[in-house]
Amino acid sequence: MRITLNVWRQKNARDAGGFEKYDCPNVSEDMSFLEMLDVVNEDLIAKGRDPIAFDHDCREGICGMCGFMISGVAHGPESGTTVCQLHMRKFKDGDELWLEPWRAKGFPIIRDLTVDRSALDRIVASGGFVSVHTGSAIDGNAIPVPKPNADLAMDAAQCIGCGACVAACPNASASLFTSAKISHLALLPQGQPERDRRAINMVERMNAEGFGHCTNIGECEAVCPKEIKIENIARMNRDYLCASFKKRPEVKRVED
Numbered sequence: 099m100r101i102t103l104n105v106w107r108q109k110n111a112r113d114a115g116g117f118e119k120y121d122c123p124n125v126s127e128d129m130s131f132l133e134m135l136d137v138v139n140e141d142l143i144a145k146g147r148d149p150i151a152f153d154h155d156c157r158e159g160i161c162g163m164c165g166f167m168i169s170g171v172a173h174g175p176e177s178g179t180t181v182c183q184l185h186m187r188k189f190k191d192g193d194e195l196w197l198e199p200w201r202a203k204g205f206p207i208i209r210d211l212t213v214d215r216s217a218l219d220r221i222v223a224s225g226g227f228v229s230v231h232t233g234s235a236i237d238g239n240a241i242p243v244p245k246p247n248a249d250l251a252m253d254a255a256q257c258i259g260c261g262a263c264v265a266a267c268p269n270a271s272a273s274l275f276t277s278a279k280i281s282h283l284a285l286l287p288q289g290q291p292e293r294d295r296r297a298i299n300m301v302e303r304m305n306a307e308g309f310g311h312c313t314n315i316g317e318c319e320a321v322c323p324k325e326i327k328i329e330n331i332a333r334m335n336r337d338y339l340c341a342s343f344k345k346r347p348e349v350k351r352v353e354d
Contacts, residue, residue, distance in 0.1 A: 099125045099126075099186070099189075099192075100122065100123045100125065100191055101134070101189060101191075101192075101193055102120070102121055102122070102193070102194040103119070103122060103138065103195055104119050104195065104197065105117065105120060105150055105210070106197060106198040106199060106210060106211065107210055108207055108210055109209060110207075110209060111206050111207050111208070115207070117196070122138060124137075125137075125186055126186065127186050127187040128187070129186045130183065130184065130186070131168070131182070131186065132152070132154055132157060132164065135152060150210050150211065151212045152164070152166060152211040152212060153211070153212050153213075154182060156182075157182040158183070159180040159182060159183040159323060160258060161258065162180075162260040162261075163260075164180055164260070165181055165261060165262055165265070166181065166198065166199050166200065167196075167197065167198045167199070167201075167265060168181070168184075168196070168197060169196050172262035172266045172321040173262050173323055176188050177321075177325075178322075178323060178325050180260065180323045183323075199211045199212065199213050200264060200265035201270070202261075202264045202265060202270035204217040204264065204272065204307045204309045215259070215261050217272075217307040217309070218259050218261060218275060219259075220303060220307065221272065221279070221303045221304050222259075222300075224302075225296045225299060226295065226296060226299065227292070228283065228288055229291040229292060230288070241287050241288070243286060243287060247286065250281070251281070251282045251283075251285035251286050252282070253326070253327070254277075254279075254281040254282035254285070254326065254330055255278075255282035256278075256325075256326065257274075257279065257282075257324060258323070258324060261275070262318075263317075263319075265321075266317040266318055266320065266321040267310065267315065267317055267318050268317070269310030269312065270309055271310045271311055271312045271313075271318070272304050272307070273304070273309075273311075273318070274318040274322065274330065274331060276300055276301065276304045276334060277333060277334035278330050280296060280297055280300055280301075280334045281330040281333050283296065284296075284297070284333065294337070294344055295341070297334065297338045297341045301338045314331075316328060
């Protein structure tokens, strides 16, 4: 099959950047999307040109490294799938595709389709530690966790931090990512001692990184490769508000 690619090429964050067109005449439907880009890069290198820069690592949909917009959709047209797991059989012969990086103030462009997503790491780091008792390891079954809570916590913990939610959101909000990281600990007994502090620190760090605010559009959930639910955002907002009220200084009553 023949595919035409319009790829965003940008040397660095200061460069203006722009789309370049590439004709791909020998694309196999069994290729993954990244394998197709590998073939394009091999051809560019053979011609003495710079290859297209894009992030990747495990190519199994679990590391969160890969990710860019494919014709305006984060990770491409197949729901619940990362770019590295997207196969060319999802496209038709003669299709013209537009590839561009995540667009967000919190994700400055490094080169081409590669952006700096270290802001997400800083949000996680701001959450701090989880208290544990020293001494012998506690048996896993010694701490009862309700099945519904365990299921919700594990669903939230699936977040791989790829940043698709930020790229798809018109406000460039990182609320889905941050709420998933807050929720999976907030729903478990082990996460309770630092629950209030974690919510405040992570939300404030998210805002400080320049991400926008959530207005419940739902694009983040639609493109999330792990199908994280926006209910987590409601839980994050509730935890943040409750923690903020607890943190308020006590107002002394003036006696008549």
